[in-house]
Amino acid sequence: MxxxxxxxxxxxxxxxxxxxxxxxxxxxxxxxxxxxxxxPNVAVVCFELRKEFTQVGKNRLIDIFTELEISSRLFGVDQRNIKLFPTTQDSIGFVKKGIITLHDLDKLDALHLSLRQRNVGVVYTHLTHSxxxxxxxxxxxxxxxxxxxxxxxxxxxxxxxxxxxxxxxxxxxxxxxxxxxxxxxxxxxxxxxxxxxxxxxxxxxxxx
The missing domain is CATH 3.30.110.170 (Protein of unknown function (DUF541), domain 1)
Structure with missing residues (x-):
């Protein structure tokens, strides 16, 4: 410091x-x-999952992102470090946002690469201290x-x-x-x- x-x-x-x-x-x-x-010793990674209306139907009311799908697309991330927000929708489709809190910055590069390979969008990455x-x-x-x-x-x-x-x-x-x-x-x-x-x-x- x-x-x-x-x-x-x-x-x-x-x-x-x-x-x-x-x-x-x-x-x-x-x-x-x-x-x-x-x-810094902590990274806060905000991510989003998306599905277009053509994939699920525009008027579907239930949460179209299943727990199994989310866990598979966030494979390798400790579930205790994931916070999910309610599904929303915009003009294109449904959006599920969440935050991953990473306490080992040596794994930050691998996390970003893994998210990109599974088509998970990274909204921002914020570094801070515990x-x-x-x-x-x-x-x-x-x-x-x-x-x-x-x-x-x-x-x-x-x-x-x-x-x-x-x-x-x-x-x-x-x-x-x-x-x-x-x-x-x-x-x-x-x-x-x-x-x-x-x-x-x-x-x-x-x-x-």
Whole structure:
């Protein structure tokens, strides 16, 4: 795990206007962005099975994807790691979507190749980490620490005392995938790369 960078946007809110009801105290507010690089250890693969209306009849009401058919087309995948969603339909036919959670990334290439050979479409592959909350907490604490350092420096410039933390809000959290893949008729290769956890915090301090 590496802390790649942090970005700080500083602005001051001073709402001590005369005659204003429910006035906010003078605040020093930062938008702090922390980015952490993490080696992924889990892949979430979203897949879909399709059948055209001509294969089954457009008005068929029962689920046309049988359990046996699904298990055969997902052969080799641990059933405990598969989550299926209700069958839907679009203008072409019936669609069964699901998610495979893979905890061994060494098997990711073989999984993709197996799905393609069985005519299972891959909607997306998302890499993540099984303990993502741990890294989120590290980014959170790092962001607060750096924001306080910046706040102390700026409060001195403003000739004001820095008070307690007024509020901390999580503006956004993203997990950015950087892995690229190469596809050939008989192979599927993922060049695994680190993922980036990007946490944005809005932190306000009271000014004395």
């Amino acid at each position: 590496k802390l790649l960078y942090s970005f700080v946007l500083i602005f001051i809110i001073n709402s001590s206007l005369n005659g204003q009801v429910n006035q906010l105290p003078p605040l020093l507010t930062f938008t702090q962005t922390e980015t952490i690089s993490i080696q 303990n993502l909350n741990y890294y989120k907490q590290k980014a959170y604490l790092s962001g607060i620490k750096k924001a306080k350092t910046q706040a102390l420096e700026l409060s001195k410039i403003l000739n004001a005392g820095l008070g307690k933390v007024y509020s901390i809000n999580e503006s956004s959290l993203q997990v950015v995938n950087n892995t690229k893949s190469k596809v050939s008729p008989n192979n599927y290769i993922h060049n695994l790369a680190e993922i980036n956890l990007v946490l944005e915090l809005e932190i306000s301090y009271l000014l004395n």
